[in-house]
Amino acid sequence: MTPYVSREINTKLQVTCQNCNLSEVCIPRGLSHKDVERISNIVVRKKILHKGEYLYRQGDPFRGILTIKAGTAKLVALDLDGNEFLTGYYLPGELLGFDGLADDRHACSAMALETLTYCEIPAEQIDSLCREVPNLMRELFRHVGKALTTETDHHLLNQRSAEERVAGFLLDLSDRLSCRGLSGIEINLTLSRADIGNYLRLTMETVSRLLKSLENMGLITVSAKSIRILDKDKLRDLFNKSSSEGV
Amino acid sequence: MTPYVSREINTKLQVTCQNCNLSEVCIPRGLSHKDVERISNIVVRKKILHKGEYLYRQGDPFRGILTIKAGTAKLVALDLDGNEFLTGYYLPGELLGFDGLADDRHACSAMALETLTYCEIPAEQIDSLCREVPNLMRELFRHVGKALTTETDHHLLNQRSAEERVAGFLLDLSDRLSCRGLSGIEINLTLSRADIGNYLRLTMETVSRLLKSLENMGLITVSAKSIRILDKDKLRDLFNKSSSEGV
DNA sequence: CGTATTATTGACTCCATTCAAAGATAGTGG
DNA sequence: CCACTATCTTTGAATGGAGTCAATAATACG
DSSP states (O other): OOOOOOOOTTSGGGOOTTTOTTTTTSTTTTOOHHHHHHHHTTOEEOOOBOTTOEEEOTTSBOOEEEEEEESOEEEEEEOTTSOEEEEEEEOTTOEEOGGGTTTSBOSSEEEESSSBEEEEEEHHHHHHHHHHOHHHHHHHHHHHHHHHHHHHHHHHHTTSOHHHHHHHHHHHHHHHHHHTTSOSSEEEOOSOHHHHHHHHTOOHHHHHHHHHHHHHTTSEEEETTEEEESOHHHHHHHHTGGGGTTO | OOOOOOOOTTSGGGOOTTTOTTTTTSTTTTOOHHHHHHHHTTOEEOOOBOTTOEEEOTTSBOOEEEEEEESOEEEEEEOTTSOEEEEEEEOTTOEEOGGGTTTSBOSSEEEESSSBEEEEEEHHHHHHHHHHOHHHHHHHHHHHHHHHHHHHHHHHHTTSOHHHHHHHHHHHHHHHHHHTTSOSSEEEOOSOHHHHHHHHTOOHHHHHHHHHHHHHTTSEEEETTEEEESOHHHHHHHHTGGGGTTO
8 A cells, every 4th residue: 555656767756765666675674764765865776777787797896785676687606717606696676786795896796687777875875874874784784694594595405406406496486576576476587597507506408307397297387488387385395305205 | 923812711801802812813803993992892702612512503593793712613504304504614713693694593503613712792782883883883794795705605616526625625724724823734624524525515425535535646644633735736726627627 | 581599308428425334533431 | 541332434336316418499689
């Protein structure tokens, strides 16, 4: 019953944190109306990026904490050999940029996977803003802590069997989409098979084979970049396979 | 040339952040004398823990940010099946506890690997202390950011070949010991083979085989829990093997 | 409509795991 | 101090899961 507000980023003057449709998942979550107002004046609402463009690049000076308004992005680290490693995949309302906190340079690159709009708390403002709005400080600590446990979960996922990894990836994505009021059943992948493989540390061939296998089992249907989850419970069972061994 | 101060935690009254021998690597790093004084009054210097005792357990309410004064600790997450996953291994001056930031409960357990002493910024004090000492806030953000990139590096390491993982583990440990003024050559492992395997997501058999193999190559000598690095450069070459393929 | 990119499918290989058994080490009580 | 036990470590042989290489198919894009 919150007043409906246009999703168009183009109507720039109107869009504030107070009326943003993502206020339930983004920074404002848990902050008072007054705090949000304070923050909203600082937050920079950025222009559109197109597929393949960077929000920031590995090695860039830390630019701030970003949050996606619309679209999806991937976070990529380069290993010693220059190979990509997809460390994260971001949906609207999710925060990124924490990889720049450690030494004021971004340790990863963030790239738009499709047309994307985002907001930013500029690096130079974080300090003063946190001092003025202690609740924001607490929220930022909470978010960066969340980024840490998410990375641990990702690491844990990638130690499981290829089948469990793919199942886990779909379940995670489904849940995160649901949280944002989007369909957790009809999933539109913006990642390529190679990207998914990169995220799960599998080859694209293995990802392809396993999506087909899940389809053959009747758990999902796959058609190009669109995946429909037919049986989430069975998918979950598959994900937890190792614990209920032997059946 | 800083005045030498007893390492004995038992002489409680004397030990402050100002005179702690770890001030170059721990929280005080980069803070003014005055800031350190302020913090030192809040920091709680804890009693001795013995091998196998917990600093905190998964599910416990967030207790604060801890730093090890003497000894080593492991950070362990339990996966869905109840299997251990060793997410981190901590040396004196290293901070832990960030796994409790996200939802005020610790996502991991921290266990002493040997007799251990540590200090603590209690959870309830972090907020006010950060407000009084903005430089501390910045340092904490830096540290939690570091924890995040460290976890990504760990994740990346665990995607490499078993040989590279073991070599990388030894190199990392060696460097971290060196930073603390300890020998990076004569390494005393406090982790068991199973723990190392757990950290590197290898079986203890594989770890054992590869330590033996590195010994046969003349890069290290192994005797029980004591490892001596004989040729760090060659060890580094081995770690970077995949990039200089074919030789 | 044609070309480039991305995805699928198959056959074969190899690295790390598993299973199993022997050997070393550390901790305990007589 | 030594014997005894439990735990940790080493070593070997066989297995299997995901990778690699390669060819074809589908999709996106100009």
